Amino acid sequence: MFKRSAPLGDRLTALDEAAAIASPYLPQSQLARIGQVAKAGAERRALSGDHTVVGFFGATGSGKTSLFNAVVGEDLGKAAARRPTTSSPLAAIWQPEGSEQLLDWLGVEDRRTRPGEFAPGAGPLILLDLPDFDSVEASNRAIAERLAGQVDVLVWVSDPEKYADSVIHDEFIRPHASHSAVTLAVLNKADLLHAGDVATVAGSFEELLRNDGLSKVRVIPTSTVTGFGIADIRAAIAKVAKAHTAQSARIEADIRSVTQDFSSLGKVGSVDKQAKRTMDATLAQAAGAQRIAETTAAAYRKRLHERTGWLLTSWITRFRPDPLKRLGLREESDTVGVHRTSMPELDAASKAVANRGVREYAAAAAAGLPHAWGTAVADRAEEISQGLPAELDRAVARTRLPAEPSKGWSVLTVLQWLALLAALVGVLWYLLVAFVPGVLTPLLGGDLVPQIEGWPIPTLLIMAGLLTGLVIGLTTAIFGGAIGSGVKRRTRQAVQKEVAAISQAAVVEPLEQIRADYDRFAEKIAVAAG
Structure with a gap:
């Protein structure tokens, strides 16, 4: 008979208890990772469950911010009277009621409210423009790495020049491979390619992502110059937001990520x-x-x-x-x-x-x-x-x-x-x-x-x-x-x-x-x- 999984809250509690039990045995780095997932998951569930948080992550020169502005429909950097620093996370918020504590938890100070809905039925939504994750500034990398572990949906933005960069795959994409259910991939600056090469390069990017472990991710080619693919990425984000499952899916993916090393464990009982x-x-x-x-x-x-x-x-x-x-x-x-x-x-x-x-x-x-x-x-x-x-x-x-x-x-x-x-x-x-x-x-x-x-x-x-x-x-x-x-x-x-x-x-x-x-x-x- 099929046995249903425990409720997500009980699973997070069990994970936290597992970390406490294993504290005398497992390496501190592994314990910290397990404890962090349990803590972050519990904290995220205690905050707004209506808002879906989508983070745009990309390497320097990938056109991430331009893509963010195109999806939002406005250049929020220019529209703002003052942005704290160019490396600070920027939030575009639709239906902001109840989002304050969530944004405080995310550590996002620059917040821009958008009118109406992002898309019909999408509900409350937060899009984040994040610092480049390959920035030479350690603080910028730290912000990107932290928020990669907190947002509900990850959007990996790359371009024809850097999509195959092994450093990006090894240090940033592959560690989040278990989150393919809440991950979108974008091949930006598609206008730099010949029309016949776009599908080929996008397919190559998809294959690399599959090798990273992201088996369910489809690469969306875009161009902020021509507007190509912008509607597709908006539709993909709207689809995730409408489902209202991104938050739970993200937490479940985090749990899978830290428990997969112990997936084959079973009780050993008493000694002979x-x-x-x-x-x-x-x-x-x-x-x-x-x-x-x-x-x-x-x-x-x-x-x-x-x-x-x-x-x-x-x-x-x-x-x-x-x-x-x-x-x-x-x-x-x-x-x-x-x-x-x-x-x-x-x-x-x-x-x-x-x-x-x-x-x-x-x-x-x-x-x-x-x-x-x-x-x-x-x-x-x-x-x-x-x-x-x-x-x-x-x-x-x-x-x-x-x-x-x-x-x-x-x-x-x-x-x-x-x-x-x-x-x-x-x-x-x-x-x-x-x-x-x-x-x-x-x-x-x-x-x-x-x-x-x-x-x-x-x-x-x-x-x-x-x-x-x-x-x-x-x-x-x-x-x-x-x-x-x-x-x-x-x-x-x-x-x-x-x-x-x-x-x-x-x-x-x-x-x-x-x-x-x-x-x-x-x-x-x-x-x-x-």
Whole structure:
């Protein structure tokens, strides 16, 4: 189903909003051009909508002023008591009511009111005689260039000698090529040509204009000496004025001119999720997730051995430094996020890995974006890379490390102490029998070392205590190794989770904002372009 364009006012608003969105990205010259079109269009619509403004533009010697006077029907320069300067714009006005603010906006001070109508049904009309656009005076060129961007209809006046001048085409006509719907072209001084050559030269001029991009312009040959073609140019101006669409057509042409470079834009949406996962894995590697996981697992095994190992040897473990404390790692997560670990700063290799992860994600984030936004993504990624090592350190500081064995292992700790107590009872029994047997006589009678199946009970106590402690120690060491692998995996996942959160806030969101700005810009440009 055909979708109608937004109203012109909404299109101008969208264009102005597009300029604001693109201000951090596009070159200042391009932004100024977009902003100027939006501003000028809005200002022109706020002024008289009844008057059609037609500007006569021409190079020195083209007979532009003579043609202007012939179309007006009087030499206004001679008719005036005083004209401010010969380079000032001169306005001929039909039905001047309501034109004052419009002429003020155009910056035209010399104003001449004409009686009646320019042509039946033409309505309010303003014709402007403008300074030569190739004048050696910079101020004259500036006036012509400014008004070329403000008038509703442009009349390009040339002559047989200068119609092919590349400077005129390159610097003045071609920049306004998108305005062919509101452009008239005149080959003046046709009396200098043989009658049979007029159509040939006019055709050559038309071809040059088509090469400039003015596909809809017809060249009108004229002569102010013989009056040839004057009626044709008046008729062409009257036709445009009667349509009462020149103002809107001019504004639409301006909008097309500044949006054509973005005509192929479309929304890019979000970055592929796989790019984020790849970056997170790379950043976790740079942050030392594997080393932290191994250290946490080592700390878990050490503490488990201290708690459940054979008591005769496990005390030696306590003299070894705790792996986590040696790295300055916190076991409880730093929820505030301002503390840092005592781990050494990332070395050059780790920083290179982190930078690679960010660059690869930035490349994915820049995919599908125009050069200006792609450059902004690359620049922002470079800034992010500078502060990323500190962010990764904070991610580690916020990670809860599962290095402490659960309280369930306390049962085995109790058994270890009971086993040691049994062994000590056996040893003490033999000591009492050897040195103070009288202490045991009231309890055991004459048999101070009773036996079970031929085994002395003190010996059984010593053996059971030592073997039980040793078996428990070996068993927990085996289970500790297996559980340590799980601790390593959980630690690595916990670090990766915190790194993923850091990358989301520090990398993804800033770069996604640039992509979102581009999407908003593309949407506004689409509305403006209609």
